[in-house]
Structures are given as C-alpha cells and as structure tokens.
Amino acid sequence: MPGGATASMPASVYRELPIERRRVMMLGLRGIPNVQGGVEKHVEMLAGRLIAHGWDVEVVGRRRYLAVPAPHSWNGIRVTPLWSPRMMALEAIVHTFLGVCYAALRRPDILHIHAVGPALLVPLARLMRLNVVVTHHGYDYDRQKWGAFARRMLRAGERMGMRLAQGRIAISRDIADTMGERYRVPVSLVPNGVTVSRSSSETGILGEFRLTRRRYILLAARLVPEKRQIDLIQAYAKLGNSGFDLVLAGGAEFAGVYEEEVRALASRVPGVVLTGFQTGDRLAELFANAALFVLPSSHEGMPIALLEAMAHGLPVLASDIVANRQLGLPAGDYFPLGNVDALSSAIAEKIANPPDEQEVLAQTERVEAVYSWSSVALKTLDVYRAVTK
Secondary structure: OOOOHHHHOOHHHOOOOOOOOOEEEEEOOOOOOOOOOHHHHHHHHHHHHHHHOOOEEEEEEEHHHOOOOOOEEEOOEEEEEEOOOOOHHHHHHHHHHHHHHHHHHHOOOEEEEEOOOHHHHHHHHHHOOOOEEEEEOOOHHHOOOOOHHHHHHHHHHHHHHHHHOOEEEEOOHHHHHHHHHHHOOOOEEOOOOOOOOOOOOOOOHHHHOOOOOOOEEEEEOOOOHHHOHHHHHHHHHHOOOOOOEEEEEOOOOOOOHHHHHHHHHHHHOOOEEEEEOOOHHHHHHHHHHOOEEEEOOOOOOOOHHHHHHHHOOOOEEEEOOHHHHOOOOOHHHEEOOOOHHHHHHHHHHHHHOOOOHHHHHHHHHHHHHHOOHHHHHHHHHHHHHHHHO
C-alpha cells in the first residue's frame, strides 16, 4: 500500500507495549529462604512484598548457606548463590565485592545493600554507576566477636554507606537519628516488620524435645556472645525446680569458644534444651506454645524475634538496651542488662502470673497493626522512587 502498509492496519494488530518492571538486587546477607539471622528474615519478608508491588527482586546469597547451589526462583524471587570464603572476618566483605561486580553486569535499577559491613563496598558500586540504597540494621561494630581492626572496618562501612549511598534506611529511630546527626544526611526510618505463621498442623517438635505446652521459657537467637544465652541459663538455674524447661533455639555460624561454653553450661543445668536452628512451622510451633519469651541480648538493631513473640501473644522479658526500649514495652517487661539475679526474679514473676486471653489478643492485634511488612515495603519503595526519579 502506498504510504506504508501500517497506515491502514486494523487496530486489533496493535498491542500495548508491556511496562518494564523495575528491578532491585539485595546484597549483604547470607541468603533466603529460611537462613538464620535478622537481616535474612528482613530481606525474605520484604522481597515478597516488593514482588507483589510489581518489582523484580534478585537476592544474592552466600552459596554455603543455601539449599540450592545454583541460581533459582523461590516464590517469584530470583536467588543467586555466589561463592564466599569460610572465614568469619572475610566472608561478608569478599562476597559483597563479588556481588557488586555481578550487579555491574546485571544493572538493576537499585542495588540494595544490607548492613554496615557490606556497605564498605558502596564506593565501588557508585564507581560502577549503580543506584545504591543502604539499610543500617544495627551497630555491628559493637558486637563482642569483633577485634579492633574489624571494628574499624565496620565503622568505615557505616561511614561509606551513609555518605555515599543515594538512599539510606535505618530500622530504628535511634539509628536514624544517630546517623542523621553523625553524617548530616537524611536517613529514612523503616522499622522491621513481623508476620505470624499460624499453622494448624503439628510438626512434632514438642514431642521430639519432650516439651509440654505452656511449660517452657523460650529464646530464639543465634549462639553468639551478644545474645547472652549464658546469662539466661544462669538466671534459669537460680529458679530451682520451677517445673518449666528453658528452650534455646538457634545455632552458631562458626564453631567457637562461646558456643562451647553455652553447650557445656546447658549440659550441667537440668531442664535446658538446645534445639539447634529452627525455622518455618517448627519455629512457629515453639513460639505458639511457649509460656514466656526472653531476650537478654546486649546488642540488637531492631529485634525481630521479640516482635514475633509479642505477635504470638507471649509475655516477654527483654534487656533494657536502647533497641529493646524503643519498642515501648511496660516497665515490668525489662530487666537490667547482665543482671542475672534481676532476670531470674523477673522470670519467676512472669511465669507465676500468665496473661489472660484478652491480654494476649490485645497484644497480638497491636503488634500486627504497627509492625506490618506491607508498611515496610511501602516505605522502602518510597526510598527507591526517590533514588530513581
């Protein structure tokens, strides 16, 4: 046809061009799904919500932590394993370096780096012309496991992340305010969320460890010094024959002195049960049937495990560190960090006065309303849009 055939083509031939989905790559964590750690839980839950909002999400994990060693899809999320050395001091930084190089090839709209250690590679990401968002999950240089050099590197990572990333997120008000004052940059507050798995099926974990419903005290945390499992075991031992077990759910990433100390002390105190790392329905069943949740830690960013316990309606006890205090719990839910006698007395008071059903329901509803992952996703997307506009 003169003038071009397309001029008289029927409308049915035309198709609406697909809208290109934005892509975000998550880096700085061990991986997902069901990998132990607060950052890992945060990314697992956030990524699913971002998918629902029309984003493509790729999570770059450390191969040795992942069940599938090759790139694969999980719940619509692309999970890409990369090699990392089996050395505590080098694992995160080497993996993040490889991840940034991989991101330079993949060219996501956003490279979202989690935690201050991996943020040490933000300058490299910027040199590669990537749009970078950093989430500050806590003052990792305060963790007891690090030596002087590692602490300096973590502080340098915080500085690089806060000064050079285009978008900055903090998971608590204290971190957001401190970073804003320290580096004179805007930092968005996006707290952790919580979700409660209410599976009606029994996994058998209570029978496996000979536990009785509402007759055990629970701590779910990695076996690392800042979680202070030893304080909790010592406080539990002071209760004597209380009729309650103490369940410590969690494992260690690397074999070390602290893990050995926890296991040795647990073996000497009757009633202490070490379950190892638990996740999914098995962990949910431990939460759902506990009498009390205790978090005696000396370091937290924003304690997801404590939020999960509260969302299950459990009475809780937490050390009086800033991160725990910012949840605004009643005074009776806190005890002085490291005070074993005070912790023991507080445990005795809690198990002697369990909450009624109305108190449990009210707590569950409040936590789920305030700390929803849907809200976390929306606030995170606000940061992404500001960076890519």
